[in-house]
Amino acid sequence: MRLLFLFISFLVGALVIYWTLPNQKSRTVFLGLASLIFILLADKLAGRIVAVLTVYTYFFSVLIENSKHKSFYHHISVAGIVVLLAFFKYIGFLDDYIHSVTGFFLNSQAHAFEKILMPLGLSYITFRYISYLTDIYWGINRKTDIYTLLFYGALFTTFLSGPIDRFERIERQIKTFRINFAPAFVYEGFERIAFGMFKKFVIADWTGYLVNSISGGSNTFAEKAIMLFGFSIQLYMDFAGYSDIAIGTSRLFGLRIMENFDSPYTKPNISQFWRSWHISLSDWIRDYIFFPLGKISGNKIWLLVFVPVISMGICGMWHGSEMKFAVWGMYHGAGLSVYQLWSLYKKKNKSMKAVTETGWFNAFAVLLTFAFVTFGWIFFR
Amino acid sequence: MEEKLISFIRTEYLDDDSLEITKDTKLISSGLIDSFSLVSLQTYIEREFGKRIPAPKITAESFDTVAQMIEIINQF
Numbered sequence: 267m268r269l270l271f272l273f274i275s276f277l278v279g280a281l282v283i284y285w286t287l288p289n290q291k292s293r294t295v296f297l298g299l300a301s302l303i304f305i306l307l308a309d310k311l312a313g314r315i316v317a318v319l320t321v322y323t324y325f326f327s328v329l330i331e332n333s334k335h336k337s338f339y340h341h342i343s344v345a346g347i348v349v350l351l352a353f354f355k356y357i358g359f360l361d362d363y364i365h366s367v368t369g370f371f372l373n374s375q376a377h378a379f380e381k382i383l384m385p386l387g388l389s390y391i392t393f394r395y396i397s398y399l400t401d402i403y404w405g406i407n408r409k410t411d412i413y414t415l416l417f418y419g420a421l422f423t424t425f426l427s428g429p430i431d432r433f434e435r436i437e438r439q440i441k442t443f444r445i446n447f448a449p450a451f452v453y454e455g456f457e458r459i460a461f462g463m464f465k466k467f468v469i470a471d472w473t474g475y476l477v478n479s480i481s482g483g484s485n486t487f488a489e490k491a492i493m494l495f496g497f498s499i500q501l502y503m504d505f506a507g508y509s510d511i512a513i514g515t516s517r518l519f520g521l522r523i524m525e526n527f528d529s530p531y532t533k534p535n536i537s538q539f540w541r542s543w544h545i546s547l548s549d550w551i552r553d554y555i556f557f558p559l560g561k562i563s564g565n566k567i568w569l570l571v572f573v574p575v576i577s578m579g580i581c582g583m584w585h586g587s588e589m590k591f592a593v594w595g596m597y598h599g600a601g602l603s604v605y606q607l608w609s610l611y612k613k614k615n616k617s618m619k620a621v622t623e624t625g626w627f628n629a630f631a632v633l634l635t636f637a638f639v640t641f642g643w644i645f646f647r
Numbered sequence: 648m649e650e651k652l653i654s655f656i657r658t659e660y661l662d663d664d665s666l667e668i669t670k671d672t673k674l675i676s677s678g679l680i681d682s683f684s685l686v687s688l689q690t691y692i693e694r695e696f697g698k699r700i701p702a703p704k705i706t707a708e709s710f711d712t713v714a715q716m717i718e719i720i721n722q723f
Contacts, residue, residue, distance in 0.1 A: 541682075561689065564690065
């Protein structure tokens with residue numbers, strides 16, 4: 267509740283100042299710094315990390331762009347960010363391990379890292395900065411100044427729950443902005459926020475209430491199926507609602523943030539599902555994990571089985587430190603592999619076309635994909 | 648470049664020799680090739696034309712036709 271109050275008051279104050287500033291450059295600098303202050307107020311540790319990480323990323327972006335050893339600087343800069351993310355994600359595990367060792371040898375009950383929790387928004391900003399550094403390395407974009415970098419990485423409307431937009435898209439907007447405040451920003455922004463709040467606070471929260479009221483000690487199979495179905499709807503509406511709010515509040519500042527969902531539960535296969543669920547993350551995994559892994563070998567088994575399973579395993583690990591998230595990711599990776607094998611089989615057996623292109627088969631495929639995804643949410647419960 | 652790309656796509660991804668492929672044929676949106684194939688296409692372009700196309704530039708939308716592929720290849 268404190269965070270919500272802080273967010274709303276910050277949003278109002280930032281909007282007023284932002285639109286009174288004379289040009290986009292000063293607005294970008296202001297919103298970057300204001301976002302940093304917001305994060306510091308919300309979570310002091312996260313704020314400090316954001317400040318250090320931004321300086322770190324800026325420093326390496328200069329090196330990557332200007333040095334002859336681009337590859338070296340790119341690899342160590344990305345490794346540093348991954349280590350930082352892994353440290354905060356897995357410190358709980360490390361603590362449990364140290365606790366059990368010290369408990370055994372020293373009879374100590376003290377936890378070494380008890381107070382260190384995952385800082386807010388760290389998963390998002392680290393992935394943004396990795397993509398920024400990699401895109402400079404690949405020649406997609408050039409380095410920017412530190413304020414624009416801070417604006418991109420820490421923008422407070424998208425800091426807590428994404429999307430993980432790309433620097434190239436954001437920079438294109440703030441560079442070409444020559445317009446001043448327009449009433450359309452308000453209509454579009456508030457409309458999107460209202461949709462998001464309805465999804466989150468009405469559909470997701472009420473569904474969540476129903477799911478929790480059913481769950482108990484000894485549920486029948488039917489009750490468990492209903493619970494899982496409800497949880498599937500709850501998760502989607504919750505996350506899509508947050509994304510709508512992030513997109514809507516950003517629109518109030520005149521920004522167009524990328525879409526993160528595109529009716530994922532209506533897709534007829536798992537590949538299309540992942541192109542419409544948490545789009546910014548699945549695009550990120552595709553570009554920075556899947557493709558580089560795919561280039562390691564042209565072996566069909568590697569491409570069809572190992573690359574999807576490893577990529578989605580990493581995607582799962584991004585969601586949380588517990589093993590169940592990695593398993594959930596690999597479950598989806600296995601689903602993608604099976605879908606690829608099925609596509610190859612379909613291609614080789616032309617007679618299948620008459621069946622797979624019918625309406626009823628498509629409906630069946632949508633239901634099967636939904637059931638596969640919904641079953642996978644067990645790992646999230 | 649156009650002929651080489653069409654020839655590669657035909658031998659690697661298509662099983663139907665009777666299909667007419669031009670530089671404007673929709674390949675991914677029509678389901679002729681899937682987006683997973685883009686990884687091997689990226690490797691082929693690098694090997695054959697010496698152009699390293701970054702993954703964010705190779706999407707189902709931007710690589711849907713051979714004409715689009717050539718346009719992107721020429722940017723790098």
